[in-house]
Amino acid sequence: MYLYSLTLQRATGIVCAINGNFSGGKTQEIVVARGKVLDLLRPDENGKIQTLLSVEIFGAIRSLAQFRLTGSQKDYIVVGSDSGRIVILEYNKEKNVFDKIHQETFGKSGCRRIVPGQYLAIDPKGRAVMVGACEKQKLVYVLNRDTAARLTISSPLEAHKSHTIVYSICGVDCGFDNPIFAAIELDYSEVDQDSSGNAEKEAQKHLTFYELDLGLNHVSRKWSDQVDNGANLLVTVPGGGDGPSGVLVCAENFVIYKNQGQADVRAVIPRRVDLPAERGVLIVSAATHKQKSMFFFLLQTEYGDIFKVTLEHNNDLVSELKIKYFDTIPVTTSICVLKSGFLFAASEFGNHSLYQFQAIGEDPDVESSSASLMETEEGFQPLYFQPRKLKNLVRIDQVESLMPIMDMKVSNLFEEETPQIFTLCGRGPRSSLRILRPGLAISEMAVSELPGVPSAVWTVKKNVTDEFDAYIVVSFANATLVLSIGETVEEVSDSGFLDTTPSLAVSLIGDDSLMQVHPNGIRHIREDGRINEWRTPGKRTIVKVGSNRLQVVIALSGGELIYFEVDMTGQLMEVEKHEMSGDVACLDIAPVPEGRQRSRFLAVGSYDNTIRILSLDPDDCMQILSVQSVSSIPESLLFLEVQASVGGEDGADHPANLFLNAGLRTGILFRTVVDMVTGQLSDSRSRFLGLRAPKLFSINIRGKHAMLCLSSRPWLGYIHQGHFLLTPLSYETLEYAASFSSDQCAEGVVAVAGSALRVFTIERLGETFNETVIPLRYTPRKFVVQVKRKLLVIIESDQGAFTAEEREGAKKECFEAAEIGENGNGNVDQMENGGDNEDDPLSDEHYGYPKAESDKWVSCIRVLDPKTATTTCLLELLDNEAAFSVCTVNFHDKEYGTLLAVGTAKGLQFWPKKSITAGYIHIYRFLDDGKSLELLHKTQVDGVPLALCQFQGRLLAGIGSVLRLYDLGKKRLLRKCENKLFPNTIVSIQTYRDRIYVGDIQESFHYCKYRRDENQLYIFADDCVPRWLTASFHIDFDTMAGADKFGNVYFVRLPQDVSDEIEEDPTGGRIKWEQGKLNGAPNKVEEIVQFHVGDVVSCLQKASLIPGGGECIIYGTVMGSLGALLAFTSRDDVDFFSHLEMYMRQEHPPLCGRDHMAYRSAYFPVKDVIDGDLCEQYPTLPMDLQRKIADELDRTPGEILKKLEEIRNKII
């Protein structure tokens, strides 16, 4: 079995983010690392975050830094990754790519303890960069310019110190003196030797300054001083004339200013009032804002509160450090303060946001200062504050993030054309159920009812030079309605259009006149109001029209074509007639090429399943240039120029290809390339779009031609970052559409459906999925889909949080104390985290749940109707109980029908040792057609039931290392049989016939068999590789798919002969008596597929995302990405793609220096999986490289693109 791996949705979580001017000039951009993807974002004029570029780098990005050479206008990007190399990138604005400027190897690849890459620090003047590892190694590279002003990099200088753990490094701003780097270090050499344990207590963190002597080209330890043992983060303080220099050391509960030759200035970080005493406050992210006259720091704590830190200083001597409460936003991994007055917050879980500054915290607020620091016998006295509403920031945009995907199911609950992906995302108060549908989101601008059922709609400008459309023309069965577009859209009668007849086409003709084609003739409305009518000869009527701005072709009933051209005077002149062999089904004229008089090609579709290209040139007018037969009657034709390659911010530097698109009656979209000179058709592709013949319309997207295809659902064909994408729109069936441009909406679409006229715009181009969000209460763990009742049952649980009542009580108390007089809004039923609920003064989604002791748990079981997004039943578990597993089960006595089993643990603690008070299995009965739950009984068990599954009318439960079979009793569950031979903890159970596939948390899969006659469970096969299982899915009788904690996806299969032997063992003696070696099972499964995804896969499912498509394995990851693994069906395809992958590896090595093959084999050698993400980078290569690879493969670049498109279309 060979698989094709393709990422459907790139990771949405962010590892780190930096900001700077990467394209040069004044615009501020943000570079974010999303694990293995590097993105360039920019907030546009409207404050919406736009993704300019997104590159998969096939490696793990751990740190990013930006620097600027003195006098330069542009920032470079330094990437610290797992490649054992330092990589410096520059953003190339013209080509819209990251150019690799330097790549220097310094160590082994992989995230290792002593290989640098974890930390990056930059000299603020851009003269040197330091790369550090968690332990021992630190390397300094000197950056400079050569005579041609190109960036140069030196060989590395070592600043190693062995037996030393490094917590953070940063550059020290000391103007143009020798660059200095600071590091928080902890020496463990004595601790390792001292068995009394005293050395551990005495272990002391140090702040060390390393000076790079530019003259001697040498790094030396300049200064080292003791620092608070809770230190975890360093922040550079501006120096060299802008400030006092030195560093801010962020430690648990404190912020300390330190510099050589100065006493420490220490201030305590204010604490939230409700924080338990044993918890510290740790700074997790920091940003500096520097202006000419002032600077300040924004530090965010692990609870989400942002503090503004300012320094009082006088001639490099810092006298006071102030920490003032600023605002509270969800916890971030990085915050970026942009010069343009924005703050980009890269959230650690959940959506990222862009905020605008309203103020910079000048107003009085809770403030702690070094001057008022009080030390008592119990240590330093903390200061308390209560989080409040945003005062200094206002949120203006959100970037969706699925991180973390906790569970996922694909199901067509809504009975749409394609299945929906239900994902459980987020954590704590920011958790949500997100329903993903393949397709682009649209935003509806207007819907208005019309006095009848329209058949078609057009928009026209009055003049070629006009920016906006002047009229919307709607055609009915026997009339035409003209609406003028202005401040409002209203009906007009003075437009000159004939309104007593239906229309076939309406367009701008020549420079400034309008044309209406109706069944009996052509009405040509000149700019001055004169009207010319051309009438059809005899009783024949016009059936089809094709036109561009200068040419019109009409088809009369019977199959006669008449060709008109606009002459020099703007008059529409008949040029040629041509008799076709039969009626014409559809026709289209290619748009007039730039600087030409006419277009050369007319395409005519006939009822004999052919498409003909006719010439419109005067010398060979109406000659047939080529004929293409298609599988069914073409109903709609459209010429579209496609410039599918890189260049510019999303443009092309290649000559455009002219594509002829045809919508066939069977619902297939047929695309073929038209040779611009000869008109020959080649390279045809077809794709099934829906149950109706697609109607094709040309519209504008981002100033480029795009194609709208209306089948049983609408599709959009457009160019995004060099790829031509054909994506469904998440909208209802439309009849007819036209592009629409007005003052309010520059690039919209007007469409008719039923009796309504709709105006909409298409949003977030380039995304694969659009999502519907339903908020949840606690971190969702697992869910089950009740397909028949169309309901979901979700279990949610959170550690270290208070129950809803406790929280509500505390909130009320706090408001009463503050005398706001507001009643918090009320009762427990409204405790959902309703997104942007403006009335809620302290929405938990924003501020997080108050922290409780770590042994407290809250949990709930929820029945949700996803269609209406309503919770029909919510059971909150009491007494520290938390739900961890759920399944539906039909016991064989059928008294209650389907029941719900939920596995819970009471008082679970992980630290210092995993322990529980008790475990339970709850059995619930569904009431009101599944809408609510009633507890039948609760059975105490001796461990945490982490896996539950129905099996032959009974319930299988994995409790710790025991697999147990239960039957339903009146008062409790009854034990029927058990097997205690599993190595660690059972985390998944799947069954098929009499086989049970058990996943162990640490030891991969175990195949078991239940023998009913003996009432025994036997393990007959297991895996020889210790896999820390995070997700599993049953593929077939002998095969399981699994994913491990280290980011690998793998398939194991029981060899056919072993499987047969097991099944053909009539006495069962063998399976019973056979012993394995070393406590293992007698048989071993074989690994048949292995692939390193590079991200912890949390859920796997087999599903088909397109109607009639083959099934593939869909996976979701912690970083919020979705991917698919598709099995190849032919050997040829395997050969083709494995060769393409090989050439791509050779010709286009990954951007950040990790070897592709090594990355995909990071833990185990990759086996039988072809990396589609690498193959899909083919269109982004320069043209000559594309040709070179194509030659090696004996194909043309076009064929390769077609292959890539085809295989993608098989998945989504």
Add this chain to the structure above:
Amino acid sequence: MQASDRFNINSQLEHLQAKYVGTGHADLHRYEWAVNIQRDSYASYVGHYPILSYFALAENESIGRERYNFMQRMLLPCGPPPEREDD
């Protein structure tokens, strides 16, 4: 020191032990081995962001706190070393 000494197995091993932390030797104690494994593991957790987030989810802590905890545990991952009987 003769030229050949530089290439014999012992000096090579010493070189490796100096260069790569955690390279073992014949008399390696079980405790030292375990400490190395633990430190390597923590460094790997800190380096792989998805794994770090996975832990953060399990413990319901922020990712920054989790990273700090792992770095702190690198100091003495297996408790104080056992009493040495001098050999």
